């Protein structure tokens with residue numbers, strides 16, 4: 001019989017993100033971040049292409065990015081009621097890690113599989129963050145899909161995309177449980 005890792009299972013069965021707007025300083029130190037990033041990089045990746053990379057955003061970088069948002073919102077006709085929320089995602093954050101979907105030329109591994117791997121990295125980083133006792137939240141937002149924001153603000157190459165921003169900090173209050181999927185609606189058991 002297999003020997004369960006009960007602590008790991010308990011974590012996976014109860015894990016819950018902490019909304020970014022409820023996260024505060026202090027944030028993990030560099031050694032802790034190295035550990036969280038090591039856990040995130042230990043992610044399935046067809047062909048060992050490593051088709052992703054990280055950009056760690058500290059407070060000054062977050063402030064600079066927040067400063068780009070009003071002009072980009074005007075250029076993209078973003079509704080005014082969405083503006084403050086998108087600015088505060090950066091302005092009020094103390095730490096966020098960008099997981100970049102960074103495709104590698106391959107005859108064997110389709111780009112979509114590389115993107116799945118980048119998504120898996122996002123969840124691994126989030127889970128490592130939560131398992132280490134920090135609050136974490138996987139966010140996107142319209143700016144994360146804006147090429148100007150990505151390339152001028154973050155230095156992404158034209159073929160790179162943001163898979164996710166993982167906001168990390170100290171949680172101030174645990175959110176209520178979120179309704180979880182009804183497995184009866186999600187699982188097909190094929191016996192033949």
Ligand SMILES: Cc1cc2nc3c(=O)[nH]c(=O)nc-3n(C[C@H](O)[C@H](O)[C@H](O)COP(=O)(O)O)c2cc1C
Pocket residue numbers: 015016017018137138139140141163164178
């Ligand atoms: C790719 C991706 C982007 C997301 N972007 C946002 C976002 O911009 N704003 C938001 O409120 N939630 C966003 N979410 C949802 C939250 O990260 C998360 O799924 C939700 O808070 C529940 O998380 P939990 O299952 O860890 O508790 C996003 C999720 C994914 C997978």
